Amino acid sequence: xxxxxxxxxxxxxxxxxxxxxxxxxxxxxxxxxxxxxxxxxxxxxxxxxxxxxxxxxxxxxxxxxxxxxxxxxxxxxxxxxxxxxxxxxxxxxxxxxxxxxxxxxxxxxx
Amino acid sequence: xxxxxxxxxxxxxxxxxxxxxxxxxxxxxxxxxxxxxxxxxxxxxxxxxxxxxxxxxxxxxxxxxxxxxxxxxxxxxxxxxxxxxxxxxxxxxxxxxxxxxxxxxxxxxxxxxxxxxxxxx
Numbered sequence: 672x673x674x675x676x677x678x679x680x681x682x683x684x685x686x687x688x689x690x691x692x693x694x695x696x697x698x699x700x701x702x703x704x705x706x707x708x709x710x711x712x713x714x715x716x717x718x719x720x721x722x723x724x725x726x727x728x729x730x731x732x733x734x735x736x737x738x739x740x741x742x743x744x745x746x747x748x749x750x751x752x753x754x755x756x757x758x759x760x761x762x763x764x765x766x767x768x769x770x771x772x773x774x775x776x777x778x779x780x781x
Numbered sequence: 782x783x784x785x786x787x788x789x790x791x792x793x794x795x796x797x798x799x800x801x802x803x804x805x806x807x808x809x810x811x812x813x814x815x816x817x818x819x820x821x822x823x824x825x826x827x828x829x830x831x832x833x834x835x836x837x838x839x840x841x842x843x844x845x846x847x848x849x850x851x852x853x854x855x856x857x858x859x860x861x862x863x864x865x866x867x868x869x870x871x872x873x874x875x876x877x878x879x880x881x882x883x884x885x886x887x888x889x890x891x892x893x894x895x896x897x898x899x900x901x902x
Contacts, residue, residue, distance in 0.1 A: 703887075705885075707889075716892040716895055717889075717892055718892070719890050722888040722890075723886060728890065760827065763887075764887035768841050769830060769841060769843055769844065770830040770881075772829065773827070775827040
């Protein structure tokens with residue numbers, strides 16, 4: 672059982688927006704602005720697309736955005752594109768100085 | 782540019798020790814900017830953080846695995862390693878090494894390609 676809770680799947684048509692939630696506790700997401708999001712296309716290693724809740728690394732399209740409210744973080748993909756089809760994982764620093772991951776969300780572009 | 786590469790046996794027998802090494806190329810492991818870590822992913826499942834090490838040897842481990850894991854660093858070879866003892870089929874996974882940004886930022890900004898380790902007799 673993962674420490675952080677994500678929906679197993681979300682889907683949308685090209686051009687639409689989708690949002691993935693990531694729910695933790697006051698010992699992780701709720702107490703630190705250290706949430707990151709990773710994109711993992713099939714058969715590849717994960718790649719960070721959001722760090723520190725809402726920051727995008729260089730080269731990541733601005734259609735990816737992150738936010739947080741209380742114990743829940745969210746990743747929004749605006750203007751969904753076919754190449755965005757992948758698994759997405761959230762993670763957060765925890766009170767015990769570890770890193771917790773969510774169970775992953777499969778994004779399907781219809 | 783900096784790259785990470787996992788290496789080690791792809792098949793380990795139950796109850797034995799899994800050993801993997803990550804070689805860092807294109808940059809030095811002895812930097813104050815990053816920690817170096819291991820993450821695993823069972824087939825068809827999600828990611829699990831195993832632990833991280835600083836070049837000085839300081840470590841943080843996943844509490845659920847702490848009794849079975851050791852992460853070490855060899856700065857002379859620009860490598861860090863993972864040992865996982867008493868393995869079972871549940872330890873079958875793709876094992877990734879990765880670079881974790883330091884200064885309290887706690888995110889993994891560079892990953893290796895991963896190495897599949899199967900636990901089977």
